Amino acid sequence: MTEQVLSPQGQQCLQALMRVWFEFERQLGRVPLLQRLERGQFSKADYSVTAELAPAGDRRLTLDQPLRLEFRP
Amino acid sequence: MSVFITSSGHFLPGPPISNAEMEPLLGLVHGKPSRLKRRILQSNGIHTRHYAIDANHNTTISNAGMAAGAAEHCLKDSFLGKRQIKMLSAATSQGDIVLPGFGSMLQAELGLSDIELHSSHGICSSSMMALKAAFTNLLAGEQPNALVVASELTSRLFKASRYEAAGSALDFNAEFLRWMLSDGAGALLLEAQPRGRCFRIDWLRSFSHTDAYPVCMSVGYPGDNPQNRSWQDYATYAEAEAAGALLIRQDVRLLENIVKLGVDGYLRLISEGRVQPAKVDHVLCHYSSHYFRGKIFDMMQRAGVGIAEHKWYSNLYSRGNTGCASIFIMLDEFRRSQHYQNGDTILCMVPESGRFNNAYMQLTVVEA
Numbered sequence: 001m002t003e004q005v006l007s008p009q010g011q012q013c014l015q016a017l018m019r020v021w022f023e024f025e026r027q028l029g030r031v032p033l034l035q036r037l038e039r040g041q042f043s044k045a046d047y048s049v050t051a052e053l054a055p056a057g058d059r060r061l062t063l064d065q066p067l068r069l070e071f072r073p
Numbered sequence: 074m075s076v077f078i079t080s081s082g083h084f085l086p087g088p089p090i091s092n093a094e095m096e097p098l099l100g101l102v103h104g105k106p107s108r109l110k111r112r113i114l115q116s117n118g119i120h121t122r123h124y125a126i127d128a129n130h131n132t133t134i135s136n137a138g139m140a141a142g143a144a145e146h147c148l149k150d151s152f153l154g155k156r157q158i159k160m161l162s163a164a165t166s167q168g169d170i171v172l173p174g175f176g177s178m179l180q181a182e183l184g185l186s187d188i189e190l191h192s193s194h195g196i197c198s199s200s201m202m203a204l205k206a207a208f209t210n211l212l213a214g215e216q217p218n219a220l221v222v223a224s225e226l227t228s229r230l231f232k233a234s235r236y237e238a239a240g241s242a243l244d245f246n247a248e249f250l251r252w253m254l255s256d257g258a259g260a261l262l263l264e265a266q267p268r269g270r271c272f273r274i275d276w277l278r279s280f281s282h283t284d285a286y287p288v289c290m291s292v293g294y295p296g297d298n299p300q301n302r303s304w305q306d307y308a309t310y311a312e313a314e315a316a317g318a319l320l321i322r323q324d325v326r327l328l329e330n331i332v333k334l335g336v337d338g339y340l341r342l343i344s345e346g347r348v349q350p351a352k353v354d355h356v357l358c359h360y361s362s363h364y365f366r367g368k369i370f371d372m373m374q375r376a377g378v379g380i381a382e383h384k385w386y387s388n389l390y391s392r393g394n395t396g397c398a399s400i401f402i403m404l405d406e407f408r409r410s411q412h413y414q415n416g417d418t419i420l421c422m423v424p425e426s427g428r429f430n431n432a433y434m435q436l437t438v439v440e441a
Contacts, residue, residue, distance in 0.1 A: 004375055011377030015340050018376055022337040029285030039287050040299050 076211045078272040078436065080262040081405035082146030084139045084224075085392060089121035090255075098128050099251065100233025102243055109245065113252040118363025122255030122393025124228040132229065135169045136258075140224035141182040143258035143401075151262050153218060158185050160210060160219035164193040164203035164397045166227070167292065179222060189216060196290060197359060198279060198425035199223070200259070200397035201432035205277050207263050217265050224258035225396040230292070230321045239317035244296050247320045253361060254321075255393035259401025267441035272408075272419065276347055279432035280338045289327040289426045294318060328426055331361075332368040335424035336376065338431040343378055347435065350378045354417040356385045357407060359399045361426065363389070369424075380420070386411060399423075415440050 005014045028034055036042045090098060092114050096107060125134050134142070140163060148155060161183070163176035170178070174192030189210070193203035200223030207219035231251045236243050267273065288294070293304045295316040307313035342348040350373075360366045366387070373379045388406045395402060400423050413419070419436040 005377060008377075015343070015376050015378065018333075019337060019340050019344075022333055025333075026282060026285035029282075035287075041301075 074212055074214065074265065075267075076208050076274045077264050077267045077439070078261050078274065078404075079264045079268040080147050080151035080271075081401065081408050082143045082148070082150065082260045083398075083402045083405045084142030084146060084258045085123040085402070086125040086134050086139060086256055087123055087127075089391070090124055091121055092119075095122075095252070098124060098126075099228070099231045100130070102233045102236040103241065107248065107252075109248055110252050113249060116362055116364045117253055117394070118390055119253075119393055120390050122395075123257055125226050125256040126228045126232070130232045130234070132226075135182075136165055136167070136224050136226040137169055137175070137178040137182045139226065139256065139258040140165070140175075140179045140222045140260070143224065143260040143398075144179070144183055144220055144222050147220065147222075147260035147262050147405075152268050153262065153264075155183065155185055158188060158218060158220050159216040160189040160191070160207055161185055162191040162193065162203040162207040162210075162219055162221045164195070164199040164221075164223040166194070166196050166199065166225060166396055167230075169226070175224075179224075185220075195397070195430070196425050196427035197361070197396050197399065198423050198427075198430045198432045200400055201277065201279060201421075201423050201434065204261065204263075204434070205279070205432075208274055208277055211263055211265050214265075219263045220260060221263060221401075222258065222260040223398040223401050225254070225398050226256050227254040227321065227396065228256050235314075235320065238314050239320055240315065246322045246324055247296060247317060249323045249325055250290070250321050253323075253394050255395055257392060257395035257398050257402055259395075259398045259403075259405055261401055261404065267439050270415070270438065270440045272404075272436040273439045275418075275435040275437055277432070277434040278338075278342065278347070279430055280334075280341065281428075281430040282334055283428040283430070286330060286429045287327060288324070288428050289330070290321070290323045291427070292319065292321045294322065296320075296322065323426070329368075330429060331424045331426045332365060332372060334429050335369055335422065335431050336372045338424075338433060339373065339422070340376065340378065342433055348420065348433075350380055352418055353380050353420045354384060355407070355411070355413060355419045356380050356422070357400065357403050357419060358385065358387065358422040358424075359403065360387070360389070360424070361394050365424075413438050 168175035176192035304313040304318040
């Protein structure tokens with residue numbers, strides 16, 4: 001942040017966006033894979049694709065806990 | 074029903090200790106002066122603090138003894154005697170003994186009879202949790218009054234011999250708090266009725282984020298700890314100490330999170346309508362270091378929810394960072410030394426870095 005937002009609407013928007021960003025960071029912090037990376041507990045097993053894939057042939061990479069973002073203006 | 078802070082007190086052991094006097098008192102680790110001390114002291118801005126140990130590393134007063142001193146000071150200025158106290162709610166990060174709870178030891182030290190007891194264990198925000206327990210107890214009509222006491226005696230962890238027992242290498246995270254924390258106790262008396270000029274507690278809220286962040290400040294883990302081994306997992310306490318698991322540590326890499334999480338809680342309270350920045354007359358924020366004051370202030374200012382600098386009060390620089398006791402010691406000194414008027418709003422903030430629990434409280438000055 002290098003510029004200060006001066007209009008009331010702009011400030012309200014900035015405050016809401018700050019909270020969204022802080023919540024997004026917390027959501028990331030709740031992802032087990034990222035927690036293991038952050039805490040130096042990332043192991044060879046974490047490289048295994050099967051450990052992180054959804055069952056029944058779903059090839060999309062999933063995380064133990066899905067990311068959810070809520071925006072409350 | 075409202076709850077009022079009708080008295081307060083503090084206890085700071087021994088004389089003020091200057092920056093130059095710190096290391097001779099705590100001791101040279103392996104006979105060498107610290108290379109980090111100057112940098113950390115410059116950053117935290119603390120000029121003097123108090124210790125409950127002397128230069129020979131004898132404990133001059135126990136943690137429970139300091140807490141009792143603050144409680145006595147609080148009661149001396151109050152309308153109540155010890156026999157009228159109905160609840161004791163106590164907080165510390167580390168009591169003199171592991172068990173029983175700190176509140177039990179403090180009750181005995183104070184000689185209070187037949188009270189309801191609560192012990193709050195944690196780091197800086199544990200005093201606010203103890204205060205919340207007492208506040209809600211009074212709000213529920215369970216008790217007419219409560220003595221809330223917070224006390225810290227961390228200097229015992231900072232003796233040179235502690236670091237020497239943990240081996241030759243002294244890492245930054247283990248040394249950091251040696252130049253940050255010191256000893257002291259604060260106490261507040263809560264009553265369900267106002268007396269003279271006092272502070273009404275409008276609300277007290279906290280937001281904890283331990284599910285999203287790792288441990289940032291701890292006693293019980295060794296420095297390098299991929300197996301999540303705690304001090305109790307070693308065969309002997311001597312092994313735990315040799316592994317550095319009994320040192321107090323701060324993960325400095327994570328510490329910056331305190332700024333945004335502190336502001337996040339403040340923004341939440343604004344959106345809930347609890348805080349109206351323009352109506353706040355005084356801010357008492359327990360920032361652990363002057364470095365963070367600027368960061369918190371700047372982020373609030375840029376978000377358009379800043380509070381004018383002249384409204385901020387802190388005695389961190391002269392009384393030191395006394396962990397959970399800080400906010401009570403600050404409020405006590407504010408009450409005794411600062412100018413305020415009936416109707417003034419006081420916002421108290423305690424952002425805790427232990428594992429990121431942030432507590433906030435709003436007070437209003439009233440007169441019975």
